[in-house]
Amino acid sequence: MRAFVQTAVGRYEERDLPAPRAGPGEVVLRVRAALTCGTDIKLLNRGHAAIALPVVMGHEACGEIVEVGEGVEAFRPGERVVPAVSGPCGLCADCRGGRSNLCASGHADRTWGAFAEMLRVPASVVAGNLHRPPPDLPGEIAAFLDPLASVLHGWIRLGPAPERLLIYGSGALGLLWAATARARGVAAVVAGRRSARLDVAARYGATVIDLDRESAEGVGADAATDCTGDPRVWETLPSLVRPGGRVLLFGGCAPGASVTYDASRLHYSEIALVGSFHYTPQEARAAMALLASGEIDPRPLITATGSLSNLPRFLEAQAKGEGIRYAVLTEA
Numbered sequence: 343m344r345a346f347v348q349t350a351v352g353r354y355e356e357r358d359l360p361a362p363r364a365g366p367g368e369v370v371l372r373v374r375a376a377l378t379c380g381t382d383i384k385l386l387n388r389g390h391a392a393i394a395l396p397v398v399m400g401h402e403a404c405g406e407i408v409e410v411g412e413g414v415e416a417f418r419p420g421e422r423v424v425p426a427v428s429g430p431c432g433l434c435a436d437c438r439g440g441r442s443n444l445c446a447s448g449h450a451d452r453t454w455g456a457f458a459e460m461l462r463v464p465a466s467v468v469a470g471n472l473h474r475p476p477p478d479l480p481g482e483i484a485a486f487l488d489p490l491a492s493v494l495h496g497w498i499r500l501g502p503a504p505e506r507l508l509i510y511g512s513g514a515l516g517l518l519w520a521a522t523a524r525a526r527g528v529a530a531v532v533a534g535r536r537s538a539r540l541d542v543a544a545r546y547g548a549t550v551i552d553l554d555r556e557s558a559e560g561v562g563a564d565a566a567t568d569c570t571g572d573p574r575v576w577e578t579l580p581s582l583v584r585p586g587g588r589v590l591l592f593g594g595c596a597p598g599a600s601v602t603y604d605a606s607r608l609h610y611s612e613i614a615l616v617g618s619f620h621y622t623p624q625e626a627r628a629a630m631a632l633l634a635s636g637e638i639d640p641r642p643l644i645t646a647t648g649s650l651s652n653l654p655r656f657l658e659a660q661a662k663g664e665g666i667r668y669a670v671l672t673e674a
């Protein structure tokens with residue numbers, strides 16, 4: 343099969359690889375839609391402690407099952423599915439404590455390799471985090487399950503709905519925050535760059551701040567979410583929320599990054615810093631339901647679609663911050 347393989351930090355190439363086979367409990371998909379994601383670019387530019395190279399790139403996909411492994415009862419060949427990135431074990435302290443998004447064994451075998459003709463889905467994902475989109479939902483829309491589920495997890499981490507939410511960053515995740523804020527009746531302010539992205543934020547009902555021209559000070563938000571993964575933004579957010587405000591540390595910073603906070607601000611203004619990582623199978627199901635009903639419509643986030651051979655062009659654009667997301671499609 344054709345596959346795009348990251349061979350080193352900063353390098354990838356198209357290769358002809360043997361197609362994966364389904365081991366016990368696993369399934370193999372023919373990829374029908376795969377989305378580019380900022381995570382692919384981060385991984386390409388700086389690697390990831392938990393992902394060994396070489397690795398087939400891509401992790402947001404919708405595909406058709408072509409092979410089921412021994413013991414798989416719930417799925418059969420021909421079904422269209424969207425895999426989550428990880429499947430929690432259900433047994434460890436994190437899973438039992440309601441934090442299955444943090445399950446270490448779930449993250450040990452991830453669904454990875456969507457920029458290829460075929461994709462292996464780990465047994466842990468097949469067991470509890472493999473989702474069936476309705477037949478009329480296009481694959482490239484259904485594949486938004488992964489980023490949307492992360493945002494739904496962020497909302498739960500944030501706690502009671504704020505009156506006004508500052509969303510710092512106008513990439514796909516920031517825009518999904520805006521879309522979900524509107525669905526929840528929360529006033530959202532998106533602070534970001536690039537007018538095309540801010541236009542989408544406005545279409546999702548958010549007030550926008552163009553950071554090239556204005557500052558995010560004085561917004562009066564009672565909560566803020568970082569969608570940049572930039573430590574400087576993490577450090578700034580406590581000063582951009584009102585006293586008693588909550589700051590959600592949602593975007594992942596580079597490995598080894600550290601941040602410094604003004605202790606007085608955190609203490610005397612009772613600012614809560616809240617981490618948010620990944621999502622649970624329940625949140626993935628909720629994401630699929632929102633996509634299926636059309637309540638969350640990610641179509642404005644897809645800048646262009648094309649075949650697998652367009653991927654280098656798409657990744658280059660994504661890395662430059664041109665457009666929002668790109669979808670690689672394969673006709674059935």
Ligand SMILES: [Zn+2]
Pocket residue numbers: 379380381382401402488489
């Ligand atoms: Zn992603």
Ligand SMILES: [Zn+2]
Pocket residue numbers: 430431432433434435436437438442445446447448
């Ligand atoms: Zn677990």
